[in-house]
Amino acid sequence: MPAAVIIGAQWGDEGKGKATDLLAGRIDYVVKFNGGNNAGHTVVIGDEKYALHLLPSGILTPGVTPVISNGVVIDIEVLFQELDALSARGVDVSRLRISANAHVITAYHRTLDKVTERFLGKRQIGTTGRGIGPTYADKINRVGIRMQDLFDENILRQKVEGALDQKNHLLVKVYNRRAIAVDEIVTELLSYADRLRPMVVDTALELHEALERGETVLFEGGQATMLDVDHGTYPFVTSSSSTSGGAATGSGIAPNRIDRVIGIVKAYTTRVGSGPFPTELFDASGDFLRENGHEFGTTTGRPRRCGWYDAPIARYSARINGVTDYVMTKLDVLTGLETIPVCVAYDIEGVRVDEVPVSQSDFHHATPIYEEFPGWSEDISGARTFEELPRTAREYVLAIEAMSGARISAIGVGPGRDAIIARHDLLD
Numbered sequence: 001m002p003a004a005v006i007i008g009a010q011w012g013d014e015g016k017g018k019a020t021d022l023l024a025g026r027i028d029y030v031v032k033f034n035g036g037n038n039a040g041h042t043v044v045i046g047d048e049k050y051a052l053h054l055l056p057s058g059i060l061t062p063g064v065t066p067v068i069s070n071g072v073v074i075d076i077e078v079l080f081q082e083l084d085a086l087s088a089r090g091v092d093v094s095r096l097r098i099s100a101n102a103h104v105i106t107a108y109h110r111t112l113d114k115v116t117e118r119f120l121g122k123r124q125i126g127t128t129g130r131g132i133g134p135t136y137a138d139k140i141n142r143v144g145i146r147m148q149d150l151f152d153e154n155i156l157r158q159k160v161e162g163a164l165d166q167k168n169h170l171l172v173k174v175y176n177r178r179a180i181a182v183d184e185i186v187t188e189l190l191s192y193a194d195r196l197r198p199m200v201v202d203t204a205l206e207l208h209e210a211l212e213r214g215e216t217v218l219f220e221g222g223q224a225t226m227l228d229v230d231h232g233t234y235p236f237v238t239s240s241s242s243t244s245g246g247a248a249t250g251s252g253i254a255p256n257r258i259d260r261v262i263g264i265v266k267a268y269t270t271r272v273g274s275g276p277f278p279t280e281l282f283d284a285s286g287d288f289l290r291e292n293g294h295e296f297g298t299t300t301g302r303p304r305r306c307g308w309y310d311a312p313i314a315r316y317s318a319r320i321n322g323v324t325d326y327v328m329t330k331l332d333v334l335t336g337l338e339t340i341p342v343c344v345a346y347d348i349e350g351v352r353v354d355e356v357p358v359s360q361s362d363f364h365h366a367t368p369i370y371e372e373f374p375g376w377s378e379d380i381s382g383a384r385t386f387e388e389l390p391r392t393a394r395e396y397v398l399a400i401e402a403m404s405g406a407r408i409s410a411i412g413v414g415p416g417r418d419a420i421i422a423r424h425d426l427l428d
Contacts, residue, residue, distance in 0.1 A: 002259035002427050003217045005247045008224025009263035009317035011233075011271030013297070013304060015329035016264050017043045017057040018412055020220050022327075022420055026427065028215035029065045029207060030058025033250030034240040035222030036073040036105060038132045043417070048089070055082050056220050059093060065210075069203050070101035071240060071250020072222075073135040074147065075110075076192045098196070099203040099252075100148040104189065106160075108167055108180050109134040115175045136239035138163060147200050150193045153186070160185050204252025211257055216427070219247040219258075225317040226271070233363065236275025244321040262426055263323040263406065265314055267331045267396075270295050270304040276364045279307030279343045293333040294415075308370070310343040311403040316356040318405030325426050326404060328397065329412035331389075332419075337375035340396060343368035344403060373399060381414035386423055389413075 004023075008014045020030060037053040043060055050060060054074065059066040068074065083093045109131030117129060138144040143163045149156045160182050168179040207217055223242040226232045231243055241249060248255045268289055271277050281289070286306045289295065295304040317323060334340055346353045346366035357363050376390040383389050389397070389411075401408045409424035 003211060003219065003253060003257045004260035004262060004427060005219040005221065005244045005258055005321075006262045006264065007221040007242065007244055007317075007321055007323075008227075009265045009314055009321070009323065009326065010224055010269050010310070011226045011277070012224040013270055013272070013295070014224065014264035014266050015327075015412055016220060017052070018329060018417075018420065019262060019264055019327045019410070019426075020057045020218060022410060022422070023218060023426060025061070026216060027058070027064060027218045029067055029210055029217040030056045030061075031067040031069050031203075031207065031217060031219045031247075031251055032056040032072055033069050033219050033221065034071045034242050034246045035238060036130065036132045036135070037075050037078045038130050038222075038238070050086070050089075053082065054079055055086075055093075055096070058218065058220070059086065059096065060091060062092065065095045065097060067097045067203050067207065067251075068099060068102060069207075069251040070099040071246060072099070073103045073105050073132055073139075073240075074098070075105040075130065076189075076196070080192075080195070096199050097201050097203050097206060098147060098199045100146065100200050101204075102147050103135055103139050104145045104147060104150070105131040105135045106145060106185055107188070108164065108171075108185065109138070111171070111177065111180070112167065115171070115177060133239045145189070147196065150189050150196060151200075153190060156189060157182065157186050160189075207251060207253055211253070217253070219251060219253075221246065225263075225320060226313060228320075231320050233275045234360065236273060244323075260324050260427060261322050262409075263314075263317055263321060263326050264329060265309075265317075265326055265404070266293075266329050267309060267334055267400075268293070269307045269310050269313070272297055272302055272304050276360075276366070277305055277307060278346060278363070278366045278368045279310050280305050281307050285337075288337070289333060292336075293330055308341045308343055308368070309400060310368070311400070312343065312345060312354065312356050314400075314404035323406040325409040325424065326401070326406050327410040327412070327426070328400065328408050331393065331397070331411050332379075332381050332413045334375060334396075335380060336377055339372045340375050341370040341372050342400065342403075344371045345369040371399075381416075381419055383413050383421060384418075386411070386421055389421070 058064040112134045114129045171177040223238045227238045289306040376392045411421040
């Protein structure tokens with residue numbers, strides 16, 4: 001049975017939760033392998049809407065074991081809030097596994113994130129202020145706190161002292177903030193230990209054993225390809241590896257165990273935060289996409305920047321991730337448009353460029369070259385086969401498929417759990 005990775009192929013918010021949900025009846029483990037509570041999934045089941053920020057969306061499916069692996073940074077207070085909220089709605093959360101090697105977001109990480117972003121002024125990155133970046137920085141600087149440290153008070157205190165020794169100088173002397181007491185942090189973190197203890201395990205070993213038994217493991221990426229710290233629009237990116245390669249490093253599963261890479265694209269494009277966005281719209285069309293698509297952040301509530309579909313980005317994502325299948329979401333949002341532009345290439349200082357340029361400066365100055373496709377007015381939310389879509393909708397999907405570098409195997413036509421058209425088996 002396969003190990004499959006689901007990744008966002010644009011700038012995030014593509015609807016990865018829907019793809020996970022589509023496969024949930026056939027998988028045994030769903031693994032979150034990067035990011036923290038700086039992103040979210042919205043999953044609609046019947047009349048119920050679930051907004052998940054830290055937990056993998058597979059936690060909503062009975063019988064599936066959800067895993068938060070070592071590549072994730074965890075705000076424990078947020079974790080408990082999500083677990084309690086789901087439990088109150090009758091969701092069984094007892095199967096959750098958390099890696100002992102996952103790093104912990106502390107109060108000083110959140111403080112540093114907020115004051116640093118304000119200090120940058122007009123050069124702000126557009127972070128969520130939830131401490132994600134500073135926690136990953138501590139991980140790389142080898143002064144981070146891991147989940148396993150919460151079960152040894154002496155080690156925890158030593159690590160917090162080491163981390164705050166430098167940070168308090170920075171907070172007081174540069175940012176004019178109060179110093180943070182070691183005892184304050186240690187006491188808070190120790191208060192979580194008893195509840196966490198049954199959840200924290202060697203997740204890499206458990207996932208390896210599951211694959212050896214022939215079970216199916218699905219890796220669910222947070223953020224998206226264009227926000228990857230190595231391959232995205234740096235420096236306007238997240239702090240982790242959100243491409244398919246991050247599934248291996250972020251979980252401890254070897255790369256050759258991964259059989260399928262499922263990329264998620266919207267039928268248009270959105271992003272949040274700062275940074276280049278060639279197809280961004282500042283007119284009524286952008287408002288149309290935002291309102292019809294309910295493009296407001298699951299985690300932050302921020303209005304998303306909206307633009308037309310960008311084929312060079314899809315091709316780039318297919319190449320970087322090794323995408324085997326695309327899932328296109330929110331095709332229904334385009335209903336009612338007379339024509340639908342698609343970016344097929346860029347104009348950079350008078351030169352046509354067909355691929356995403358490696359130069360940050362070039363990408364910042366890229367002007368989209370559009371090809372227009374006829375729209376449709378029929379309600380497509382009830383379609384469950386490709387043939388049930390209007391002819392122009394089918395032609396739009398096929399044109400996108402031809403220029404995106406991988407087959408489009410499923411199409412989302414509404415927010416509901418079952419509002420999806422399956423064209424090909426995602427795991428075959």
